[in-house]
Amino acid sequence: MTKIKKKMILGTVIIVLLIGCGIYIYAQCVGPVYQSSPWDTYDVRINNNCYSYAFNTMKSTFPHSPGYGSGFDECFPFDATDCCLKDEGEMVSRVLADMKKKLTLNISLSSASGSCLTGGTKVYMAIKPYDPNNPSIPGDVHFYRQDGPGGEWSHKRGSSFAINYYDYDDWRDITDPEDAAASLGYTVGGTYFCYCAGTTEQGATGAPIQ
Structure with a gap:
């Protein structure tokens, strides 16, 4: 076997190993997992909302409005002129930009029946439209994350726990985030x-990013 062929074979083996390692790392x-206590201390609770909770990013400087951390205009409060709730x-696009640029998480669109990578987390987003007949209450967007042992979901409303x-007066487990969101007026x-966040981002037990 010539030296050139040996080098070609060695190069091919190295490339295959690198690709394999990359796939393995990505899949980890x-x-x-649902644990309310880390989010319930006063400072954490008031500085994090449904958006930061859903993506497990416990930061006082986290962009609470989708897109704000990746160069979009601030998207709050949501009112009749806010394009975020009209489109x-x-x-x-704002969510994807935030997660890819600021948090370096591997993120993709999914569906109600879609599967995430092993250990990955599914998030559901729904919109409450602005009601011109009730202008004192702005529109809103809300996020849920799937983190229960049986596939149940959890959420955090604003600065609450x-x-x-479903809600403080509705103790049903959340098995359908679409129904849970609709019960709170998020119908659009x-x-x-x-x-997917690796162990260096989430910690060995999936602890929040600090």
Whole structure:
């Protein structure tokens, strides 16, 4: 065998190994499990909302409005002129931009029946449209994450506590985030995401990013 052929074979083996290692590393997702206590201390609770909770990013400087951390205009409060609530596609673009640019998470669009990578986390987003007949209450966007042992979901409403049931006066487990969101008035659209964070980002037990 000539030296050139040996080098070609060696180069091919190295490339295959690198690709294999890359796939293995990418597949090592460490998703969060439902634990309300880390999110319930006063400072954490008031500085994190449904968006930061859903993507497990516990930061006081986290862009609470989708897209704000990746160069989009601030998207709050949501009112009659806010394009975010008129175009679900823009809201999706904002979320993807934040996660890819600021948090370096592997993120993709999914569906209600879609599967994430092993250890990955599914997030559901829905919009509450602005009601011109009730202008004192702005529109809103809300996020849920799937983190229960049986596939249940949890969420965090604004600066309130993280919970794994519909609402404080409705203690049903969340097995269908679309129904849970609709019960709170989030009836527009409905987009699913899958994200994967490695052990260096989430910690060995899926602890929140600090």
